[in-house]
Amino acid sequence: MRTAPGRTRIITALFTLYIAWSSTYLAIRVSLESFPPLFIAGSRYMLVGLGMYLYLRWKGAATPTRPQWFGAATVGSFLLLGGTGAVVYAEQWVGSGIAALVLATTPLWTVLFSGFWKQWPARHEWIGLALGFAGIVLLNIDGDLRAHPAGAVLLVLAASSWSFGSVLSLRLTLPSGMMSSAAQMFSGGLLVLVVGFASGERIPAHPSLRALGALVYLAIFGSLLGYTAYTYLLKNVRPALATSYAYVNPALAVLLGVWLANERITIMGLAAMLTILAGVVLVIMGQKHLRPDEERR
Numbered sequence: 001m002r003t004a005p006g007r008t009r010i011i012t013a014l015f016t017l018y019i020a021w022s023s024t025y026l027a028i029r030v031s032l033e034s035f036p037p038l039f040i041a042g043s044r045y046m047l048v049g050l051g052m053y054l055y056l057r058w059k060g061a062a063t064p065t066r067p068q069w070f071g072a073a074t075v076g077s078f079l080l081l082g083g084t085g086a087v088v089y090a091e092q093w094v095g096s097g098i099a100a101l102v103l104a105t106t107p108l109w110t111v112l113f114s115g116f117w118k119q120w121p122a123r124h125e126w127i128g129l130a131l132g133f134a135g136i137v138l139l140n141i142d143g144d145l146r147a148h149p150a151g152a153v154l155l156v157l158a159a160s161s162w163s164f165g166s167v168l169s170l171r172l173t174l175p176s177g178m179m180s181s182a183a184q185m186f187s188g189g190l191l192v193l194v195v196g197f198a199s200g201e202r203i204p205a206h207p208s209l210r211a212l213g214a215l216v217y218l219a220i221f222g223s224l225l226g227y228t229a230y231t232y233l234l235k236n237v238r239p240a241l242a243t244s245y246a247y248v249n250p251a252l253a254v255l256l257g258v259w260l261a262n263e264r265i266t267i268m269g270l271a272a273m274l275t276i277l278a279g280v281v282l283v284i285m286g287q288k289h290l291r292p293d294e295e296r297r
Contacts, residue, residue, distance in 0.1 A: 004235070004239075009232070009236075010233065010236055012229075013233050013236075014229075014233065014241075014244075014245075015231040015233050016225055016226070016229040017229045017233065017245045018172040018225055018245055018248045019251060019252070020095055020221040020222060020226035020229070020255075021222065021226045021245055022220070022245075022248065022249040022250075022252035022256065023084075023098060023217075023221065023247055023252075023253075023256060024218060024222040024226070025096035025099055025249075025253060026253070026256065026276070027214040027215075027217050027218050027221075027222070028087070028088050028091050028096070028214075028218065029096055029178065030042065030210055030213075030214035031090060031211050031215045031218060032088070032091060032168075032211075033090060033208060033210065034204050034207035034208050034211035034212070035203075035204060035207060035211060036086070036195070036196060036201035036202070036203075037088040037089040037091075037092060037194050037196075037201075037228055038085055038088070038089065038195060038199065038201055039193065039196050039201050039203060040088050040195025040215060040218065041080065041081075041084045041085040041088040041089075041189075041192050041196075042080070042085070042189045042190070042191070042192030042194075042196055042216050042217035042275050043067045043189065043193060043219075044189070044215060044223045045076075045080055045185040045186075045188060045189030045192070045214070045223050045227070046185070046186055046189030046190045046223065047189070047219065048185055048189075048190075048219055048220075048223040048224045048227075049181075049182050049183070049186030049187070049188075049189055050179065050182075050185070050186050052178065052182035052185070052186075052224075053179070053181070053182040053183065053186055056178055057181050060250075061177070061179050061180070062175075062176075064175040064179060064183050065173075066174045068173055068174055068175045069098045069183060069187065070172075070173075070181065071173045071174045071188035072138065072170035072174055072175065072180065072183035072184045072187050072188075073174060073183075073184075073188065073191070074165075074168070075165050075169045075172060075174070075184050075188070075194075075274075076165075076183075076184040076185065076186075076187045076188020076189070076191065077165075077187075077188055077191055078161050078162065078164055078165025078168065079161070079162055079165040079166070079184065079188060080185070080189055080191070080192050081161075081188060081191050081195060081286070082157060082158065082161025082162070082165070082191070083158050083159075083161045083162030084158070084159035084162075084163065084196070085158075085192045086154040086155065086157050086161065087099060087154075087155065087158045089105065089154055090150075090151040090152075090155045090157075090158065090286075091151075091152035092151070093150065093151040094151035094152065094155065096253065097105075098151075098152075098155070098248075099155055100136070100249055100250040100253060101244070102152065102155035102156060102158075102159060103155060103158065103159050103246055103249075104132065104133060104136040104247060104250065105133070105156075105160045105244045105246070106162055106163050106243045106246040106281060107129055107163075107240050107243040107244060107246055107247070107283075108129060108133065109134065109159055109160045109163035109164070110163040110166060110167060110239040110240060110242075110243045111125075111239070111240060113164050113168075114167050114168040114239050114240075115161055116167075116280070117167070117171070121238070121240050124282045125238070125240045125241075125283050127160075127279075128240070128244075128278075128279040128280065128281070128282030128283035129240065129279065129283065130279070131275055131276075131278050131279030132246075132247035132275075132276055132279030132280065132283070132289055133172030133247075133279075133281060134275055134279075135247060135251075135273070135274075135275030135276035135277075135278075135279060136250055136272070136276065138249065138268055138271055138272035138275060149152035156250070159246075161257075162172055162238060163239075163243065165243065166234055166243065167239055168219060169184075169231075169234055169236075170234065171278045176229060178281065180231055181227055181228045181231045181232075184227075184231065185223060185227055187216055198256050199292030209258060225239075231241065231243075240283050241283050244279075244280050244283050247276045247279055247280055248276065248280060249279075250272075250276070251272070251273040251276050265280045
């Protein structure tokens, strides 16, 4: 059974993840005004990962072993190249609402891949997953669902790649503690940058302050806070709960639109958010009904 401090850390990590990653769709769109997509996806993670690595080494953390670097690079490639990289690339053509809708399938892909290792969700989680997806559909039902075909394919690839990498991270040898996040961000971000430069991307000489600010925001909130919270959750809760952000983010994105862009919430939007929150609650309740031998260690 989890201790009270353990539950507090999990709740804090979930709250951080929901807030940090709900705003990244808008920040990505702004940063694309000046920067190429793979540079956006790779530079922020590589730099934050390098900074974390140097800080942790200065504090006395052990240098990752070769197997740990291999595991971190493998997970980072699925999460950051196949996941984040594909999302940023797709947002050149696909709106953030469409991106949120497709990426809401992340927990469903996670359940599928977890099943490969015979870790199927509890009944409450199944119901929660279904409600969450229904809420996403309601939230976007009156929006523009037309998307560039290549963008749609990339978003499906992003959701499945992120989910597979998340599940795979529990089966590979990785560094301990924060060093795991640092190694994954550095190695995965570096790989994204290499692919980007190999494909012809170049850093603009005079980016706008608006785009530069969005990139800095992505580095702090999307990479440092969000990714660290996510990797912590992967090691301490079931994957269905760790990926529940995919249901919460679109609802928070609507609230941000009302606050920052004078948008309005329709009755359909309110119903969608209530459905999404109900799904998240059921996923969390599924944690409480785990048998002791099913608890994460």
